[in-house]
Amino acid sequence: MPGTNLTREEAQERARLLTVDSYEIDLDLTGAQEGGTYRSVTTVRFDSAETGAESFIDLVAPAVHEVVLNGKSLDVAAVFRDSRIALPHLHEGVNELRVVADCAYTNTGEGLHRFVDPVDDQAYLYTQFEVPDARRVFASFEQPDLKATFRFTVTAPEGWSVISNSPTPEPKDNVWRFEPTPRISTYITALIVGPYHSVHSSYEKDGQSVPLGIYCRPSLAEYLDADAIFEVTRQGFDWFQEMFDYAYPFAKYDQLFVPEFNAGAMENAGAVTIRDQYVFRSKVTDAAYEVRAETILHELAHMWFGDLVTMEWWNDLWLNESFATYTSIACQVYAPGSKWPHAWTTFANSMKTWAYRQDQLPSTHPIMAEIRDLDDVLVNFDGITYAKGASVLKQLVAYVGMDEFFRGVQAYFKQHAFGNTRLTDLLGALEETSGRDLKTWSKAWLETAGINILRPVIDTDSSGAITSFAVKQEAPALPAGAKGEAVLRPHRIAVGFYDLDEAGKLVRTERVELDVDGELTAVTELVGKPRPAVVLLNDDDLSYAKVRLDDESLKAVTEHLGDFAESLPRALCWASAWDMTRDGELPTRDYLSLVLSGIAKESDIGVVQSLLRQVKLAIDLYAAPEWRDAGLAQWTDATLAHLRAAEPGSDHQLAWARAFAATARTPQQLDLLQALLEGRETVEGLAVDTELRWAFVGRLAATGVFDEEEITAELERDKTAAGERHAATARAARPTAEAKAEAWAAVVESDQLPNAVQEAVIGGFVQTDQRELLAPYTEKFFTVVKNVWESRSHEIAQQIAIGLYPSLQVSQETLAATEEWLNSAGPNAGLRRLISESRAGIERALKAQAADAAAA
Numbered sequence: 001m002p003g004t005n006l007t008r009e010e011a012q013e014r015a016r017l018l019t020v021d022s023y024e025i026d027l028d029l030t031g032a033q034e035g036g037t038y039r040s041v042t043t044v045r046f047d048s049a050e051t052g053a054e055s056f057i058d059l060v061a062p063a064v065h066e067v068v069l070n071g072k073s074l075d076v077a078a079v080f081r082d083s084r085i086a087l088p089h090l091h092e093g094v095n096e097l098r099v100v101a102d103c104a105y106t107n108t109g110e111g112l113h114r115f116v117d118p119v120d121d122q123a124y125l126y127t128q129f130e131v132p133d134a135r136r137v138f139a140s141f142e143q144p145d146l147k148a149t150f151r152f153t154v155t156a157p158e159g160w161s162v163i164s165n166s167p168t169p170e171p172k173d174n175v176w177r178f179e180p181t182p183r184i185s186t187y188i189t190a191l192i193v194g195p196y197h198s199v200h201s202s203y204e205k206d207g208q209s210v211p212l213g214i215y216c217r218p219s220l221a222e223y224l225d226a227d228a229i230f231e232v233t234r235q236g237f238d239w240f241q242e243m244f245d246y247a248y249p250f251a252k253y254d255q256l257f258v259p260e261f262n263a264g265a266m267e268n269a270g271a272v273t274i275r276d277q278y279v280f281r282s283k284v285t286d287a288a289y290e291v292r293a294e295t296i297l298h299e300l301a302h303m304w305f306g307d308l309v310t311m312e313w314w315n316d317l318w319l320n321e322s323f324a325t326y327t328s329i330a331c332q333v334y335a336p337g338s339k340w341p342h343a344w345t346t347f348a349n350s351m352k353t354w355a356y357r358q359d360q361l362p363s364t365h366p367i368m369a370e371i372r373d374l375d376d377v378l379v380n381f382d383g384i385t386y387a388k389g390a391s392v393l394k395q396l397v398a399y400v401g402m403d404e405f406f407r408g409v410q411a412y413f414k415q416h417a418f419g420n421t422r423l424t425d426l427l428g429a430l431e432e433t434s435g436r437d438l439k440t441w442s443k444a445w446l447e448t449a450g451i452n453i454l455r456p457v458i459d460t461d462s463s464g465a466i467t468s469f470a471v472k473q474e475a476p477a478l479p480a481g482a483k484g485e486a487v488l489r490p491h492r493i494a495v496g497f498y499d500l501d502e503a504g505k506l507v508r509t510e511r512v513e514l515d516v517d518g519e520l521t522a523v524t525e526l527v528g529k530p531r532p533a534v535v536l537l538n539d540d541d542l543s544y545a546k547v548r549l550d551d552e553s554l555k556a557v558t559e560h561l562g563d564f565a566e567s568l569p570r571a572l573c574w575a576s577a578w579d580m581t582r583d584g585e586l587p588t589r590d591y592l593s594l595v596l597s598g599i600a601k602e603s604d605i606g607v608v609q610s611l612l613r614q615v616k617l618a619i620d621l622y623a624a625p626e627w628r629d630a631g632l633a634q635w636t637d638a639t640l641a642h643l644r645a646a647e648p649g650s651d652h653q654l655a656w657a658r659a660f661a662a663t664a665r666t667p668q669q670l671d672l673l674q675a676l677l678e679g680r681e682t683v684e685g686l687a688v689d690t691e692l693r694w695a696f697v698g699r700l701a702a703t704g705v706f707d708e709e710e711i712t713a714e715l716e717r718d719k720t721a722a723g724e725r726h727a728a729t730a731r732a733a734r735p736t737a738e739a740k741a742e743a744w745a746a747v748v749e750s751d752q753l754p755n756a757v758q759e760a761v762i763g764g765f766v767q768t769d770q771r772e773l774l775a776p777y778t779e780k781f782f783t784v785v786k787n788v789w790e791s792r793s794h795e796i797a798q799q800i801a802i803g804l805y806p807s808l809q810v811s812q813e814t815l816a817a818t819e820e821w822l823n824s825a826g827p828n829a830g831l832r833r834l835i836s837e838s839r840a841g842i843e844r845a846l847k848a849q850a851a852d853a854a855a856a
Helices: 008-017 218-223 226-244 286-302 314-334 343-358 374-378 384-400 402-416 423-434 439-446 551-563 567-582 588-601 605-622 625-645 651-663 667-678 690-702 708-717 721-733 737-749 755-765 777-791 794-803 812-824 829-854
Strands: 018-028 037-048 055-058 063-069 084-087 093-104 111-116 123-128 149-155 161-164 175-177 191-194 197-205 208-216 253-258 271-275 453-460 466-474 491-500 506-516 520-522 534-537
Touching (some): 008 018, 008 055, 063 084, 084 093, 093 111, 123 253, 123 271, 149 161, 161 208, 197 218, 208 218, 208 226, 226 253, 253 286, 271 286, 286 314, 286 605, 314 384, 314 423, 343 384, 343 567, 343 605, 374 829, 384 423, 384 439, 384 491, 402 423, 423 439, 453 491, 466 491, 506 520, 506 551, 534 551, 534 567, 551 588, 567 588, 567 605, 567 829, 588 625, 588 829, 605 625, 605 651, 605 829, 625 651, 667 690, 690 721, 708 721, 721 755, 737 755, 737 777, 755 794, 777 829, 794 829, 812 829
Parallel strands (some): 018 149, 208 253
Antiparallel strands (some): 055 084, 111 123, 149 175, 161 191, 197 208, 466 520, 491 506
């Protein structure tokens, strides 16, 4: 669709010409229960800087019935094309546009998503507009710097709830007329409509009263732990308002758990939508509650950074997401009464691992990316934008000081409230409060790509005293195909010394914080100190860099990794070991041995669960193929032993049960899964509840023990939307050519599956122990992927392009097939990027497999 892809230049010209005042949007959703289309009427008032100028407004709609500009009806056929309505002969000053259209409900999680709950057969609607999908619901100037007020009027079935950015009015004749919003961007407007269940409370402090609401489908109401969600929310209000020195800027705060949501959550002003998998139907570990809390706090932080003050264009998307990520973790760590003061451990072990992975792909890019158009930004919600950006903000806080950082943020909010900004606006405020020149820092950290490696260089005398200590910095070449050059950067780091105490724990005995710059930085403060067992660079995880241990420290860590008294240095060493495994520096079989030797002592359940995922991934992709079965057997035996040894009812027990279910393979192991499922055997304290049952069923289906009869029987026990997704996964996982063909046809040859069901089918289709069965689909993938990309919505197409790429076929043949497709198919930039990233995964796996084979 030629008009769909708004360019930065077009947006800049439209912003130069137009100032938008207000929208009045009237939607008739009375037919939502049946689906199809709905009537959308938009009246928008805007100023033009020039008489006779031309511009356009954005709209994606099956039919446009009426376009009236300044009282004159325009020929719809002449002005509406692709996703744009041309606006000719504008008046200087005030203009008024009225557009009447039929817009379509979607099942892709974009625009106005419609879902029917199989429990009550009721329809549930919600909007998702980031990046450019408000135009699927009403005519809009779809760019973040054309802010306006929005007044929604919605007609909906009797008895339904209608929630938007403004407080919900009392309906009259099933019509909800909302008050106008403050000036906000199109992409953070929202409507959530349906017979939702709700719980209400308020945030009260020093005379301030903010209404709070939590919503979910009635079929999930029994699982909704509203008190816990309100508790986290109130802690966020307390901490953010104090640190930002700016009162919450909207009239109320609703959090709506909605079905089939593509992301984790979305920061719609005053009406945050959250994936309803965060309403836990079964027992989960504390790590899941921690992640949910971080998501809640992330979206709350966006009310200030993103909603109150909004980026001018999408190249500063990273600043929105990085700031929300950094401050949400900081709130978990520092807010009084927080249940997760160890959240920097989780950040180091998950977010930064994601960032390091992304930064070593051929698509790596500067944090401040060059966003030329909407296609660029749609594939840029990545590990650089979120995780590396947040890591660099953490580094910036260490560099300028936390007090100085937040004083700068406070000035920034006050100066730019309800406006749009660029990065320079924030950096200028931070320069004022810190006294540091951040231009050089910004150029090195935000405008270049790639990752640095830090290594200690240590000399000692015969007594073990340190005679010289330096930090060596390396800048590895960027991956082939990446733009730019590798650079050395300034780092604010801590160096930690760790020794074994009388109880056999590795405890910190020395800490020095310093600036590292250039290739070699001497650390004179450590000269003369006794050489410790472990020297840990980037202690406390202040900077963003790959860290390597010297030989003596590596030996001590290999023997005592589980013995660190604190969780963060353990996590940093675990992350370093994982990074070395991915880089082919540590053979997979040695990584497995390291994990098996230390995981029993790992108390942090989030770290444990990361290790469980990483070990399986390493064996599946990075192990020498001839050793893979032996490695899987060793690992599966270990998961079962840990399951039986774990404290009954503990989070660790549940994590080990899931790990065992993921790789059970022998007849005896599969018999045990079936016996646990049927209650013929038990593990003390292990509740085989709904979600764990599906994990067992999925594995039994993937190994051919269960077929359609058993899957259908399980679905009868769980006749919910989640049950339908799990059943779809299990059916696609069956190890037969017929099951694979059926799954492929449902995803690729039809476009009827809702987004969440399609994701479930893809997840079942790709089974790591079915490589031979999946091999014929390599050629099929390259035959269809371009057409899929061009004919489906972005979210649906991206699921397919990433999920069905033959990532399990680790071979030179797959590399060659990918290269041939990239050279001949002519994909657009977004699809080319995704396929190039997947190709890099094959290259990395081949390198790691060779390293593992060499260690045999």
